[in-house]
Amino acid sequence: MLQPIKASIKPREVSQKLLANVENKRVREVLEKRFGLKNSAKKTLDAIGKEYGITRERVRQIEADGLRVLATPAIYGTADLVFKALKEHLDEHGGVADESHLLGSIADEKDHPHVSFLLTVGK
Numbered sequence: 001m002l003q004p005i006k007a008s009i010k011p012r013e014v015s016q017k018l019l020a021n022v023e024n025k026r027v028r029e030v031l032e033k034r035f036g037l038k039n040s041a042k043k044t045l046d047a048i049g050k051e052y053g054i055t056r057e058r059v060r061q062i063e064a065d066g067l068r069v070l071a072t073p074a075i076y077g078t079a080d081l082v083f084k085a086l087k088e089h090l091d092e093h094g095g096v097a098d099e100s101h102l103l104g105s106i107a108d109e110k111d112h113p114h115v116s117f118l119l120t121v122g123k
Contacts, residue, residue, distance in 0.1 A: 011107050011114035014082050018121065021075045026052070027066040034063050035120070036113040070121050083122035086115075 015037060022028040033051075036042035045056035045063075052059070070076060076083075089106065090097060097105075103112040 009082055009085055009106060009115075011082075011111045011118055014079050015114040015117050018070055018075060018079055018118075021078070022066055022069055024066075027062055027069070030059060030062045031066045031117070034059075035117040037117060040110065040113050042113065067121065071123075076121070079118070079122075082118065086119060086122055 019028050019031065019037070022031070030048060032038050033043040033048050034045075045059045048059045049056045086106070090102065103109075103115050106115050
């Protein structure tokens with residue numbers, strides 16, 4: 001069973017801080033919609049594409065561009081301690097965990113989309 005680390009990580013604050021560094025509004029919105037960061041409802045590439053009048057492939061490209069921006073050392077480094085804590089937490093449990101148990105051990109349910117986002121950004 002995963003031991004909780006909820007007290008040491010504030011996923012919503014960290015994800016908002018990271019996204020504040022994404023200057024392109026559309027890229028930021030696509031990331032928020034894909035991960036459900038605004039209302040906890042993840043949207044598909046197709047659904048987002050229909051909103052913007054673009055293909056799902058273009059949405060995928062925008063998402064990838066946004067994740068690339070967040071991976072730059074200047075931005076990624078602002079959340080380095082959180083990424084290290086997430087990695088250590090997972091490593092303590094053999095590097096593999098059921099998603100629902102992992103998310104539950106890190107944050108309350110309302111913050112699960114933010115944890116998923118951080119796990120994706122943090123690779």
